[in-house]
Amino acid sequence: MNHNYIKPNPWSIIEEGFDAERVKSSESLMSLGNGAMGQRANFEETYTGKTFQGSYVAGVYYPDKTRVGWWKNGYPEYFAKVLNAPNWIGINVNINGEALDLAKCNKVEHFRRELNMKEGWLSRSFTATLQNFVEIKVEVKRFLSLEMDELGAIEYKITPINNAAQIDFMPYLDNGITNEDTNWDDKFWDVLSVDHEGEQAFITSRTMKTHFYVCTAMQTQVSMNGSKIASEKTVNATNDKIEFTYKNEVSKGDSITMTKFGGYTVDRNHDKNDLVSVAKNTLQKACDLGFEALLQQQKQAWAKIWDMSDISIEGDVAAQQGIRFNIFHLNQTYSGKDARLNIGPKGFTGEKYGGSTYWDTEAYCIPFYMATKDHEVARNLLTYRYNHLEKAIENAEKLGFSNGAALYPMVTMNGEESHNEWEITFEEIHRNGAIAFAIFNYFRYTGDFSYIPEKGLEVLIAIARFWQQRATCSSQKNQYMILGVTGPNEYENNVNNNFYTNYIAKWCINYTLEMITKVKEGFSEDFARIKGKTKITDNELDLWKKVADDMYFPFSEAHNIYLQQDGFLDKELITVADLPKSQRPINQKWSWDRILRSPYIKQADTLQGFYFFEDHFSTEELERHFDFYEPFTVHESSLSPCVHSIQAAKLNRMEQAYEFYLRTSRLDLDDYNKEVEEGLHITSMAGTWMSVVEGFGxxxxxxxxxxxxxxxxxxxxxxxxxxxxxxxxxxxxxxxxxxxxxxxxxxxxxxxxxxxxxxxxxxxxxxx
Missing domain, CATH: 2.60.420.10 (Maltose phosphorylase, domain 3)
Incomplete structure (x- = not known):
């Protein structure tokens, strides 16, 4: 199968020709979102070939019980996951009694699908000859409104080509859906009611356990040759599905169109008793405006976004398409309107990583949102973590920490840890550092210090407390060490003194001490409130300082570099260049044991520290470390190439910087990892933006x-x-x-x- 099938185009993602083997990949690539909801680019009509049906509502999740063979103290009870939401896009089609199904047609020609990133819509067109030999032309356009973010719109047009035909449109709502990634095949939704009124239909349902109330709604309209017609319908409703059927005789060459408006209202935003009435009003407003007027609104909303966030590249269509694809999906995933939401690594494009929040937000995404939006958007991302501070303190308590020390979760929906691999849940503690760094980065960039006395200092104090308690004083070296960790390079587990972790711990403590002094001197009321709440003492601060001052860093005199961890030089140091291509990617070809013993680096680790704290090191030091670690880096994390691209550009190695840029910007478009059908790498897309702005710029x-x-x-x-x-x-x-x-x-x-x-x-x- 050709993974690289997308046509070069500066503003659109275009697929030409129907190939059943790439349906799932295209469903990911052409996903739609508006910050409040999103969906994969599934066909509206029946499709019996391989497909991954997915619609998602921001902030609606389910606690799927953790599945592990051996329970350990401190394990999270559940793995949070974004739920596959009720399907509202469905429009089944019968032609002279035969279902339109591209997997079963005699012939499918002129198939073309386009995601227009400039204007924010998805289209699909084709001609098909069914098994009953009726030939039809189909043209579909769909978008999720940015202006009315509880609404999506579909226009589905069919023209009989060789004969007149009876064309039945069967638009439906379906709550009988499951997640692809369920641990126990649990049922996630309880259906509370299935209703219809006129051309509108509603399914009200509630998530199991978390009890989010969601109303899935639709309104339909039939037109012939562009003019609305009164088409009689029949209604078929079951416990979890409702379908309308419109039967119409259509002459050869005439066009019949089903316009469908749909979407979700959620009790996160409305009283649960008002969900149906709010949906009714939204649908009626959409009908009054009409598809074309809504589409014009959509074009204007995207024009405004692009005016600020576009990166234009002249002379390289592949690079241009790549960066716009990344910027488009970032804007579809997170709008910044709601501080309760965050950015999942797959956004609305799939279910891997559970749609949860990772350290990716603070390390990679905040720079993009700070620079291309109003600063309130980035502040909302920081506020999200402040609002979860109590949960972060609880997470640390479960692992034996005390006195208000906080360990932010590796994976979360509501502030609780919900990741269940021990070497990440318990050991990948560097995420605490990224959250503190984001507070520093926000102030450095925006000049808005007010966040720190209002909220940020409490977060910094709790994180500093964690680092002080997590460090171990070595009587042998008379220095502080951080033992049993996993750094950003997840191909080394349970190591001692990961350079990046130790360095960011030391920095966090020093930065917190600096901010305590600054708030004490300039914001006395805030300081009194924070001191009363956190009960910090001078003795405690002295202990922090001792840990920071005496932090140990593994160093090789022979190579004149900091070591990624204590035992790194004990490995068999064979570079990636000498690794047979047949062995790549190692995460799909090797046992975990073999990976852990190898020198191969999944993503920038020591170099991540050099990226964050560039001004702490000379260019010569960066060059030495880059030259040592880059040859061992396999870049099997989507978050890796962007850091290397930025550093290669700083070192004036522009060919290498460009190669890394192209890899990160077209990671999904060219399906480097052969996994795009599972969804897109949303958070690394922010790294692509950084590659241009911080790297080349x-x-x-x-x-x-x-x-x-x-x-x-x-x-x-x-x-x-x-x-x-x-x-x-x-x-x-x-x-x-x-x-x-x-x-x-x-x-x-x-x-x-x-x-x-x-x-x-x-x-x-x-x-x-």
Whole structure:
């Protein structure tokens, strides 16, 4: 099967020709979302071939009981997962009594599917000859409204080509769905009612255990040659499904269209008793506006998003398509309107990772949302963690920590840990550091210190307490060590003194001490409240400082580098270049035991520390560490290539930087890992954005000044992007012969370009 079948196009993801083997891959690639709900690009009509039906509602989840062979103290009770929601997109079609099913047609021709990223819609068209020899042309368009985020719209048009035909449309709602990834084949939904009124239908259901109430709704309308017709319908309702049937005789060459509006209302946003009435109003509003007017709204909403978040690349269509694909899905997944929501690694495109929140948000996603949205959006992501602080303290208590120490979960929906692999749940504690780093990064970029006295300092204190208690004082070395951990490189478990973990622990403590002093001096009321709540004492702070000052880091004098962990040099150091291609990817070819003993690095680990704390190390130190660790890195995590791309660009290795960029930007489009049918890698898409802006653009904040060191891959004519820096919009345009800056705003901005200060006035073009 050809995984690389998507047509090169700067603004669209286009598939031509019907191939049953790639249906599931395309369902992932062309998924739709609007921040509140999303769905895979499943066919509306019956399809009996291989498919992965998936619709998801943001924030609605189920605690699937943890499945392990041997229970350990501290294990989470459940693995949280986003639920496959009731299906509202379904429109079964019968032609002269035969079901339209692309898996069974005699012939399918001119098949074309397009995800238009510029305007935010999905279309599909084809001609099909059924087994009864009726030939039809089908044209479908669908979108999930950004303006009315409880609403989606479908226009499904059929034209008989060779004969007149009876065409039956059977739009339905179906609550009889299950997750692909259920542990125990549990039933996730209780159906409470199935109702209809006029052309509207409603299924009200409730999730088991978590008791989220959801109303799934639809409204239908039939048109002939563009004019609405009164088409008689019959209704068939069961305990968990309702279907309307519209039968119409259609002449050869005429077109009949089913317009269907649908979506979800949820008790997260409305009183559970009002869900049906809210859905009725939403559907009626959609009908009054009509499909075309809603589509125009959609185009305008996306134009506004793209105006701020687009990265345009001239001279490289593959790179252009890749970056827009990433930016599009990031904006579909998270809008920033709701601080109760976060960014799941698969977004609304699949069920792997349970739709939960990982450290990916703080480490990779926040820079994108800070720079391309209003700063409130990034602040909401920080607030999400503040709101879960009590749960993080409970999580730490379950593992034996005390005195308000917090361990944020590796995987969560509501703040509780819900991951059940011990080497990650108990050992991948570096996630605490990413959450503290995000607070620092937010202040560094936005200049908004207010978050720290209001909320952030409490989080920092709880994290610092954890690091102090987690460190062990070695009597042999008279230094503090952090034992039994897994770093970002998950191909090493239960190691001692992972450099990245030790380094971020030391940094977290020092940064917390610095923020305590700053809040104490400048925000005395907040400090009194925080001190009363956390009961910090000078003795405790002295103990923190001792741990930070005496933290141990494994170092090799022979190589003049920090070691990824204590025993790294004891491994058989065979580089990836000398690993036979037949052995890759090792996570699919090797036993776990063999992987753990190998020198191979799943993702940037020591180099992740050099990425976060770049200004703590010289360029020469970065180069030494990059040259040592990169040859052992297999990049079998989607989060890996972007960090290496940024660092290669800093080291002026632009060919290597470009290769890593292309790999991260087209990871899903070209299906590098041969797994795209399971869903997309949403959080690594933010890393792709960083590869351009921080890598090629060299954007940093240094000493409170926005700084750039622009570079350009040799195959590109130019690239351009915008950022929102402290409520000033700056456009950066990098060409082979220079870089220009244009400021939207009402006051001057001083930036640094290649180490020199440059003053920019509003609406003035400055070329360097």
């Amino acid at each position: 060299g954007m940093r904040v240094k000493n409170d000044v926005l700084s750039f060191e622009p570079k350009i891959p040799k195959g590109w004519d130019s690239y351009a992007f915008k950022i929102n820096f402290r409520n000033q919009i700056l456009k950066i345009d990098v060409a082979q012969n220079g870089t220009s800056f244009k400021l939207e705003g009402d006051s001057d901005l001083t930036i640094m370009v290649n180490g020199k200060l440059v003053e920019i006035s509003p609406n003035e073009l400055v070329t360097v």
